[in-house]
Amino acid sequence: MQKTNFDSGFCGNLPIHHINTIQPHGAVILVDKHDLTVVQVSVNIVEYFLLEVQEIIGRKLDDLTGLSIEDFLQGFGDGKKKRISLKIEPAHHTMSAWIMEHTHYYFIEIQPESDTYDSKFSGVQEVRELVDTLDTTNELQEACDLIVVELKRMLGIDGVMMYKFDADWNGTVISEVKTNGLEPYLGVTFPASDVPKQARELYLRNPIRLIPNRKYEPARLYPVINPLTNAFTDLSTCFLRGVSDVHLEYLRNMGVVGSMSLRVLHNGKLWGLISCNHSSPYELSFEDCTNLALLTNVISTKISSIINSREYQFVSNLQRDRNTIIDNVYKLGLEKGLFDGPQNILNLFDASGTVLFSEGKQFHRGSVPNRDFLDNIFLWLQAKNINQVYSTHHLVGDLEEAEEVHEITSGMLVIPISNRGAEYIVCFRPEFIKTIEWGGNPHETVNFEEGGLVYHPRNSFKIWMETVHQTAKPWHEQELQIANSIRSFLLEHDS
CATH class of the missing domain: 3.30.450.40 (GAF domain)
Structure with missing residues (x-):
């Protein structure tokens, strides 16, 4: 509801x-x-x-x-x-x-x-x-x-x-x-x-x-x-x-x-x-x-x-790991630089799976959906003209087809990495089932009398349980900033 x-x-x-x-x-x-x-x-x-x-x-x-x-x-x-x-x-x-x-x-x-x-x-x-x-x-x-x-x-x-x-x-x-x-x-x-x-x-x-x-x-x-x-x-x-x-x-x-x-x-x-x-x-x-x-x-x-203080430590770790990945891209090339080694794109963004769409090919690590769905994601990104960092923790809300694989793709982060064509880094996060204890029914926070002119707050605060499906852990603002910095680096590296 x-x-x-x-x-x-x-x-x-x-x-x-x-x-x-x-x-x-x-x-x-x-x-x-x-x-x-x-x-x-x-x-x-x-x-x-x-x-x-x-x-x-x-x-x-x-x-x-x-x-x-x-x-x-x-x-x-x-x-x-x-x-x-x-x-x-x-x-x-x-x-x-x-x-x-x-x-x-x-x-x-x-x-x-x-x-x-x-x-x-x-x-x-x-x-x-x-x-x-x-x-x-x-x-x-x-x-x-x-x-x-x-x-x-x-x-x-x-x-x-x-x-x-x-x-x-x-x-x-x-x-x-x-x-x-x-x-x-x-x-x-x-x-x-x-x-x-x-x-x-x-x-x-x-x-x-x-x-x-x-x-x-x-x-x-x-x-x-x-x-x-x-x-x-x-x-x-x-x-x-x-x-x-x-x-x-x-x-x-x-x-x-x-x-x-x-x-x-x-x-x-x-x-x-x-x-x-x-x-x-x-x-x-x-x-x-x-x-x-x-x-x-x-x-x-x-x-x-x-x-x-907690944010500072979190950001410092993100920046350190991003710098390591950028160094590896210089040394090892795009695929290995992103995926290989203890500091990789999966760990950086706390993702369960990731896909690199580059030069007409797909390279992936971790838990990712089937090939047909990945092909559809690629076409969807092109149709939507995604040329900036995109993120969602409720992919089904933007792409209905994601319902079939929501267990592993409820969250998605997209980093466009080329000026010359459709090339992307895509990271997935799995479904995080969350139970909320509401103070009263959240669908009845305001109750109107007949005619709709007089209203009252709910009269019960009895616990009302709601289980939320098809959502992932949200992407942190600092993670999105790091994603943008990686995009800027790879665009420059690509030129």
Whole structure:
């Protein structure tokens, strides 16, 4: 059965950054950059300023908050800072304020401070301790396990999961620690639509997403349309940004009340998420969130360091073996240089079989399909005008005839090697049968009511097993770069 791609076709198109509501554990004020008058607020602002919303709109920022305009503007310094933090004291309340500079306005998020507030996270000291802990390992799985254990301890939260994305943005839980009856999901894969593409893009802008209580009553923005942009206000960088109904329902179906996600980046790209869940409301201050944002940088740096070190060794070995093969081609000629010796094209690309089409002949090593199929492959490459490196880990998807021999040809790498005619190196990889444990039926990630206007997330996360056939281990990006370098060498050698 073909899975419906809700990630790109539906969920990925929902404008969650224009939800126009916030969570009510804080409030929002927008002020015009030109004259610092208030142009838009969240309606729950009345709880903190003891004024009606209509009385607040149009007021000067200093008049409303008691904040010195000079201090406010100096906070942004020479213009390089785009976000600053300050304290304000409206109506005798001390509040933390996060201020983000936008093109036409300043976006201010405020949160009350409380003497009775019991922070669950002790900040920079906790970050230092985690750095020291992570310095004890250079193994990816061990580092992930340490991270989830230490985060659970630091935060006093019921469950922590490390969630790694694959090439299709499905996420697999690679480490977890849970208590208080939360369902275990270690090894379970969740479809890409659970964290759709626009949500993933927001994690590149915001390192943390906190939902203290999924049962909250949203506070809408007033007026509805931002008068400076004549559109909904973009809440992409807002800590308090409201949550879509479908995600709140998703959390309810998982038995979660408080939720927080921390991004994990690898070389500037989203690699995974750390999902923290609580069976009751879970509160953090702006300062806690700031320290946790710092912690995500520490975690991402460690993860990237381990992966880059492993990649460096992998690439070094590839380059060494490629250089040996190139030397052998110089010394022994094309066929023997590619196939003979301990360092050969089979080992270089971790292939089970390989064929050289050259000067109207076929030379092969390892496990390859029958002659008729190889003849068809040769004709197919010519018909498709394959003149660049081509790769697939699902050959049946491109060539139906490959189904008959998919056990040994599920993966194929093609390197064109001549400017004078149809000559190729073709490497095959065998079928790698993979069983995926999905968190619920991946074909039913979104359920529509009759009429197709109202929809709901799946209500069951019971393991749904899928066995994937006719695919091979994917070709690594660095292997494709090595293939291109071999192609360049052989084209030059051929001329």
